[in-house]
Structures are given as structure tokens and as C-alpha cells.
Amino acid sequence: MSTEAALRRVPTWLLVAIVPVVAVIAIVVTNFVSSDQQSAATGSATAPDTVVIKNFSFSPKPITVKTGSTITVINDDNTTHTLTANNRAFDTGDVGGGQEGRITVNRAGTFAYHCTIHTFMTGTARVTP
């Protein structure tokens, strides 16, 4: 077999080293190329009427806003999320990684919400008159 013959000619040290070398190159390139989007949301994390999504979790829990407020939803993950009221009173739709979404809450009350893509992600919005 030509493939087997070719593989027999590959030096042993190369076979032993190739996977670790490829793994290290992949890690270095990933860290160099991939943007860290943490800074995009950090400055806004304490802003009022803002929900930050990071590590598949909403923050703050709960958020308290006044009726008629617009809540800014900052997705600090690299994957798409939504912030959707369980009763569908509000819904950001898909918010891509590093993107922002906005919802307006027009009714007072306590609203449980979740991410429709990752349903274990939940939170609560308290809307005061």
C-alpha cells in the first residue's frame, strides 16, 4: 500500500510531536485571533435598565425598572441568546454574541423571562408603576 509505505517513511519523532505541536498552534492562534468581547459590556454592566448576559446567565436578578422603560440587553457571550418574557409580553428576538437588544416594558408587574435558545437561562423583571 502506498499510504502505508509513505507513513513508514515519516520519522518517529515527527509522529510523536505532530499532535502536541498542532494543539499548541491552535491554542495560540485562537487566543490571538478571537476577540474578547468582555470589555464591550463591562462598562455598561452597572448602567440602569440594563441586563447583561454572560456565561449563559442574566444579570442583575431581578432587574427593577419603571413602566415605559426601555431595557438594554447586552449579550456578552459569543453565542446567540434571547430575553423573552414567559408570557411573551416582551422579547428581544435573537441577540448575537457581542450584540445588544432592546425591549420596552409598558405594563407594571413581575415578569419571569428566559432565553428561548437555552431554556435553563431564566430571570425576573420587576416593573413598577
Add this chain to the structure above:
Amino acid sequence: MSPRKPLLLLVGAVAVLASGYVHYYLYFKGGYRNIAPDSVAGLTISRAFAFNAIAGPVIAWALVVSLRVPKLAVPAALAGLGFAAATLVAYLLTRTVGLLGFDDNQLTWEAVVAFGAEVAAIASLGSWLVIQWTHRLAWFEAAPSGEA
């Protein structure tokens, strides 16, 4: 002496390495580092991703080295097959009933790459193991007649 059909082992190594890389990327860059909706015996979805990211390159290395250490080939191929099958089942669970409290219903490029890599690993390493098994059966059947 080298194992038969070494190309299948190499394809399996590349596929397992690719799956491990995707899980590494998701763990460190995709926000999967601190997800723990549920924990079973200390295992969370994040720790499962970390385990996958470490096991992938280790198994890939064993598969490649087995080209020079034939005794390593069967254990490495079994490990790679088990790794790929378990990862694929875990992914399908997260897309359906959930796994360790985690669910995800969006299709991402990471999922497509990992899915393809795991299917390739199962096909190549499974085929390689079947070839070895078939050859051994043939050898045992031939041995009593003195043809081996």
C-alpha cells in the same frame, strides 16, 4: 510492524482532535466555562466541555503514536470511538431533552464542525476496529489447518 489501514487511524485522530478543539474553543471563548445548571457527581456541562477539550488531543496523540507502537492501536481506537460516540450522544441530548440541565436549540458552525468530526471519527475508527477483528477471526480460523 505497523497496524493495518493506518490511514483510518489518522483520519480518526484528526477527527477526534477537531472535536476536542471545538470544545476547547467553546469552553474558553464561547462562554461555556461557568455553566452549571445541574451537577451529577461533580460533573457539570462546563466540566464535560473541559474534559472533552483535554481528552481529544490525548486520544489523537495516542492514535498517531500507535502507528509506531501497534500495541497502542486497539486501545486508542476504542478510546477514540467511545469518545466520539459519547460526545455525539451528549450533543443530541442537549438538542432534545437536555443534559445536566443544559439545552441548546440553535445550530452553530461549532456544532456542525463537531458533529461532522464525531461522525468521521466513529466511521473511521469503527471501520478500523472491524477490519482488525475480521482479520483476527480469519487468522484463528486458519491457524488449526496450519495455514497461518
